[in-house]
Amino acid sequence: MSVKLEYRFVAGVAEAPGAPLQLHNPLLAMLDAIRAQGSIGKAATQLGLSYRHLWGELKKHEAVFGQTLLASGQGRAARLSAFGERLLWAEKRILARLLPQAESLAGQLDRELLLAVDPGLALLSACASHDLLFGVLRDSLLRDARVLLDAEYVGSTRALERLNAGACTVAGIHLPLDDDRLCRRGSRIHLALGRELRLGAHKLIRFARREQGLIVAPGNPLGLASLNDLARSGVVFVNRLHGCGTRLMFDELLARANVSPAAVAGYDTAEPTHLSVAANVAAGSASCGFGLRAAAARFGLDFVPLVHEQYFLVCLKGALDLPAMQAVIGVLRSADFRRLARAVPGYDAEAAGEIVSLRRTLPWYK
Numbered sequence: 001m002s003v004k005l006e007y008r009f010v011a012g013v014a015e016a017p018g019a020p021l022q023l024h025n026p027l028l029a030m031l032d033a034i035r036a037q038g039s040i041g042k043a044a045t046q047l048g049l050s051y052r053h054l055w056g057e058l059k060k061h062e063a064v065f066g067q068t069l070l071a072s073g074q075g076r077a078a079r080l081s082a083f084g085e086r087l088l089w090a091e092k093r094i095l096a097r098l099l100p101q102a103e104s105l106a107g108q109l110d111r112e113l114l115l116a117v118d119p120g121l122a123l124l125s126a127c128a129s130h131d132l133l134f135g136v137l138r139d140s141l142l143r144d145a146r147v148l149l150d151a152e153y154v155g156s157t158r159a160l161e162r163l164n165a166g167a168c169t170v171a172g173i174h175l176p177l178d179d180d181r182l183c184r185r186g187s188r189i190h191l192a193l194g195r196e197l198r199l200g201a202h203k204l205i206r207f208a209r210r211e212q213g214l215i216v217a218p219g220n221p222l223g224l225a226s227l228n229d230l231a232r233s234g235v236v237f238v239n240r241l242h243g244c245g246t247r248l249m250f251d252e253l254l255a256r257a258n259v260s261p262a263a264v265a266g267y268d269t270a271e272p273t274h275l276s277v278a279a280n281v282a283a284g285s286a287s288c289g290f291g292l293r294a295a296a297a298r299f300g301l302d303f304v305p306l307v308h309e310q311y312f313l314v315c316l317k318g319a320l321d322l323p324a325m326q327a328v329i330g331v332l333r334s335a336d337f338r339r340l341a342r343a344v345p346g347y348d349a350e351a352a353g354e355i356v357s358l359r360r361t362l363p364w365y366k
Contacts, residue, residue: 027061030054031069031080031088040078089283092299096275104153107138111150118146124324126151127162128172129245130273131311132294133208133347136340137331145327156245160196160314169319170328174210174245176309177361181256185364188248199358199365203320205313205329206354211346212246213306215278215296216288224288224304227257230264237266238277238286246274250290253306275299293346303346320355329353 033043044054058069069084080088095102115121124141128134130153141147154162156173163171175189176182183189216224222235230237240247247270254261261267266286271277275298277289282299296303313332319325331337333353341349359365 025091027057028088028091030057031084034070034078035080035085035088038077038079043078089279093276093279093283093285096279097272101153104151107151111148114142114148121146121148122324123147124149124170124328125168126170126172127154127159127168128152128170128313129154129156129159129174129311131172131174131208131210132292132344133337133341133349134172136337137328140331140334140337141324141327144331145324147324147327149328155241155243157192157196157243160193163314163316164196164198169315169322170325171314172207172311173314174309174311175362176212176249176307177363178308178310180363180366182249182252182307183363188252189245190364192243192248193245194362194364197314197358197362201316202314202358203317204356204358204361205315205332206351206356207311207313207332207349208341208352209348210309210311211293211305211307212249212291212309213293214288214304215281215291216302216304217281217284218300218302220302220304222287226304227254227259227306230254230288231259234287235265236285236287237264237269238280238289239267239270240274240277240290241270241272244272246291249307249309294344297345329355 029047030043030049033046034040037043037046040054041051044051047054062069065083065087067083068081069087071079071081071084111123115123121142122145124147126149128151134149134151138149138151141149152162152168156171156175159168159171159173162168173193175193181187185194214224214227216222222229222232224230224235229235240250251261254264269286271280271289274291274295277286277291278295278299278301280286281289281296281301290306293303293305313328315325330353332349337352338349341347341352
């Protein structure tokens with residue numbers, strides 16, 4: 001067995017936040033539908049397939065794998081076999097882990113093909129911490145302003161480094177400004193980002209307010225309520241990658257709670273995205289993780305809120321007057337962008353598009 005990647009053209013703009021992940025496999029879509037519906041017939045209806053076609057695909061792939069995908073046969077209430085469950089959750093984990101790379105790859109293909117179709121498009125380069133609303137911004141700019149947002153997904157620190165090196169026009173970062181102690185002078189966040197944000201040179205543009213906390217299994221069976229509970233026996237945590245903005249914030253919160261990383265089982269197990277953290281919890285590989293409420297909702301998980309943060313776009317002061325940046329600000333201030341943001345759990349974009357100064361906004365300057 002091997003994996004081959006293909007791509008296809010889709011009319012119009014990309015899906016709204018909460019839509020399926022970029023990469024798609026027909027067999028795994030069938031297994032997911034059967035798991036959700038508990039019936040082959042209902043799964044076939046959901047996918048727009050005939051019962052006979054779906055059943056034939058299952059049998060064909062069982063022959064390839066040499067293992068059964070269903071624990072019950074044709075004509076009965078359908079449920080996945082242990083192998084079918086493992087296969088489905090393995091795909092969910094890896095797709096969630098690869099989402100930023102998949103979106104970047106799709107964006108690069110999109111960029112070259114769109115410029116071939118319409119060479120007059122204005123190109124706006126961005127380096128940003130991955131966010132679920134970035135696709136909405138990109139689609140709106142393309143549709144309404146003929147601006148093509150060329151986004152590379154990196155961590156907040158790397159995004160600012162790229163901006164300051166002249167490699168992009170705009171950066172996307174997130175900061176937990178609702179709690180000044182997390183961003184105080186000398187904090188992990190200040191030490192990582194403070195040297196890259198320069199008074200008089202940069203401007204901040206509000207993008208969205210997001211909610212982060214513990215992502216837990218449905219019903220929160222372990223009764224997790226705070227970071228102190230991560231040190232309990234039997235709790236297995238899944239972390240974010242060292243150096244990313246969410247990991248910096250989590251480590252700051254953990255230190256404030258007087259919990260040693262050594263006391264947290266799974267602290268050194270790291271995932272690159274909020275969605276891959278949630279996928280590990282949903283698959284039962286971990287008891288909990290730290291991430292966005294929206295990621296928990298995507299996988300039908302419960303959530304323990306701990307902190308709000310602000311996601312900002314950052315640009316050089318002189319770039320604000322560029323037509324492409326004015327188009328960005330216009331999209332962020334639009335009723336449509338705010339409506340779409342309200343549909344994403346834990347998001348608030350009512351102040352999106354507001355331009356603020358570093359001195360008045362960042363705790364280490366106050």
